[in-house]
Amino acid sequence: MMLPTLSSILASMSLAAAATSFGTIVHFPPSKTKIGDLKAVFNRASGTNGGYYTTSVVPDDDYGAYDYCNMPHARAREYVVPEGYDLQYVELIHRHHKRTPYASNTFPYEDISLYCDDVKTFYYGNPKNGVSVTNIWWKNYQDPSNPMTYYKSGFNSTCQFPQISYAGLEDSAQHGRDLWSVYGDKLKFLPKTFDPTTMRFRVTSNEITSQVAGALVRAMYPNLDEVNVWQQLGSADSLQPGYSCPFADSIRGDYQDTDEWYEHLDMSKDVFSQLDQISGVDPTDDGWHSWFDHYFDNLSSRLCHQLPLPCKISNSSDCISERLAEQVFRLGDYEYNYIFRQATNSTLYSAARYGAFITELMSHLTGKVAGIESNIYRHNIAHDGSISPLLGALQINTLRWPGMGSEVIFELWRKEFSHEYAVRVLYGGMPLVTNTPMGTLDMVPFEDFIAYLESLVGKNGELVYQYCTSS
Ligand SMILES: *[C@@H]1O[C@H](CO)[C@@H](O)[C@H](O)[C@H]1NC(C)=O
Ligand SMILES: *[C@@H]1O[C@H](CO)[C@@H](O)[C@H](O)[C@H]1NC(C)=O
Ligand SMILES: *[C@@H]1O[C@H](CO)[C@@H](O)[C@H](O)[C@H]1NC(C)=O
Ligand SMILES: *[C@@H]1O[C@H](CO)[C@@H](O)[C@H](O)[C@H]1NC(C)=O
Numbered sequence: 030m031m032l033p034t035l036s037s038i039l040a041s042m043s044l045a046a047a048a049t050s051f052g053t054i055v056h057f058p059p060s061k062t063k064i065g066d067l068k069a070v071f072n073r074a075s076g077t078n079g080g081y082y083t084t085s086v087v088p089d090d091d092y093g094a095y096d097y098c099n100m101p102h103a104r105a106r107e108y109v110v111p112e113g114y115d116l117q118y119v120e121l122i123h124r125h126h127k128r129t130p131y132a133s134n135t136f137p138y139e140d141i142s143l144y145c146d147d148v149k150t151f152y153y154g155n156p157k158n159g160v161s162v163t164n165i166w167w168k169n170y171q172d173p174s175n176p177m178t179y180y181k182s183g184f185n186s187t188c189q190f191p192q193i194s195y196a197g198l199e200d201s202a203q204h205g206r207d208l209w210s211v212y213g214d215k216l217k218f219l220p221k222t223f224d225p226t227t228m229r230f231r232v233t234s235n236e237i238t239s240q241v242a243g244a245l246v247r248a249m250y251p252n253l254d255e256v257n258v259w260q261q262l263g264s265a266d267s268l269q270p271g272y273s274c275p276f277a278d279s280i281r282g283d284y285q286d287t288d289e290w291y292e293h294l295d296m297s298k299d300v301f302s303q304l305d306q307i308s309g310v311d312p313t314d315d316g317w318h319s320w321f322d323h324y325f326d327n328l329s330s331r332l333c334h335q336l337p338l339p340c341k342i343s344n345s346s347d348c349i350s351e352r353l354a355e356q357v358f359r360l361g362d363y364e365y366n367y368i369f370r371q372a373t374n375s376t377l378y379s380a381a382r383y384g385a386f387i388t389e390l391m392s393h394l395t396g397k398v399a400g401i402e403s404n405i406y407r408h409n410i411a412h413d414g415s416i417s418p419l420l421g422a423l424q425i426n427t428l429r430w431p432g433m434g435s436e437v438i439f440e441l442w443r444k445e446f447s448h449e450y451a452v453r454v455l456y457g458g459m460p461l462v463t464n465t466p467m468g469t470l471d472m473v474p475f476e477d478f479i480a481y482l483e484s485l486v487g488k489n490g491e492l493v494y495q496y497c498t499s500s
Pocket of ligand 1: 331336
């Protein structure tokens with residue numbers, strides 16, 4: 030049997046049309062679609078790029094459709110079991126579920142209040158062999174006599190920004206049930222009783238990932254009252270990611286300081302001015318106007334919770350229209366595709382920015398094949414800032430903003446009666462389509478997949494270390 034070597038993969042990669050390389054990292058442009066086409070982005074009649082922005086519920090016959098509020102994930106109904114293979118290892122990563130916006134994405138004036146009194150968030154330290162403690166939960170409130178409180182502008186919220194909403198916890202539980210329907214009921218791969226020696230749940234330091242874990246783990250293991258979720262030290266965390274990488278930041282800064290990037294912002298002057306007038310956002314505030322991230326987050330989290338689009342504080346019939354919101358969503362997709370796929374250096378950026386996680390993944394997979402990895406299941410709960418560079422590094426064919434719950438699953442399969450291994454990568458429950466020579470990541474020979482990852486991060490991640498520690 031001929032196994033492709035790293036060099037033959039790389040040779041075929043650099044021969045491929047339109048590829049650009051930096052060292053061993055080769056960029057393959059994304060497929061041409063309306064998502065990256067400014068004419069379509071600015072065509073008012075375009076609607077959204079398809080899918081849903083106002084509900085977590087997608088009809089069964091539309092499974093797989095983009096739903097910003099609750100992205101598709103693997104579940105038994107549609108899951109395809111490869112024939113002639115045994116599952117060896119699963120590593121899964123997904124974005125947290127729907128939430129309130131981040132504080133930085135809330136408008137200066139308020140036309141509605143958000144209530145989170147229907148959820149208790151717990152946080153406390155419990156000494157292993159010491160004093161006993163009371164379970165502590167956080168009650169959020171605004172004191173009207175506090176001169177600095179948002180309440181002054183009418184903002185009377187009992188939510189933290191961000192916080193997983195009641196409905197977001199329901200989605201988290203459904204996500205857990207669906208995963209169990211595949212890896213528990215269907216494949217009988219996971220043990221009936223949670224086994225901490227072969228399974229790990231992992232979160233970031235952002236508490237919303239732990240909020241999701243609580244509902245999700247319980248849905249998978251209804252009798253499990255307590256479980257530790259793993260969390261790396263913030264300054265080196267590969268999952269968020271939390272490690273510093275000035276090289277990556279400067280590369281991204283460079284390609285977001287080009288005519289190509291500014292073109293869509295120039296074309297957006299009118300869109301911004303309509304949004305600013307209603308929201309009261311300062312038109313000179315760079316955070317709100319250097320990209321559509323803030324407006325996107327605020328508008329989408331309203332719609333996902335069936336709240337109305339914002340209206341002017343001084344005139345409740347002057348509101349952001351559905352058309353304007355759709356324009357913001359098209360622009361959001363455009364920006365994500367540009368930042369993580371279209372820009373020539375986006376692969377280099379993603380490889381450096383998310384290379385630590387990719388290196389860990391590589392070591393889990395190779396460890397399993399070598400027989401030295403005892404875990405069979407790793408479950409990581411993360412952010413859009415984690416999923417995007419991961420998909421960027423894998424060179425997904427086009428990238429839309431990875432919505433709430435966006436899930437990437439790496440499955441390692443062994444061919445029956447052999448030592449041949451294959452990798453399947455599912456995004457939104459379906460094999461991930463890439464622009465790399467591997468094409469669709471559906472039972473890719475293990476060696477090819479590892480060779481590709483190694484082209485991004487080097488052996489044992491030495492490239493990532495080199496890039497991120499260079500000055
Ligand atoms: C958007 O910003 C406003 C203003 O601060 C905030 O009140 C609102 O709650 C935000 N969005 C959502 C979904 O609440
Ligand atoms: C603000 O919220 C609190 C707690 O929900 C409520 O008791 C109070 O009446 C609200 N005040 C206003 C002015 O809406
Ligand atoms: C309020 O907004 C509506 C819709 O834009 C507009 O027709 C109306 O004249 C505005 N009212 C005032 C008092 O500005
Ligand atoms: C990509 O980044 C590298 C490293 O900074 C730089 O040398 C190269 O010119 C960049 N490529 C493009 C197309 O900007």
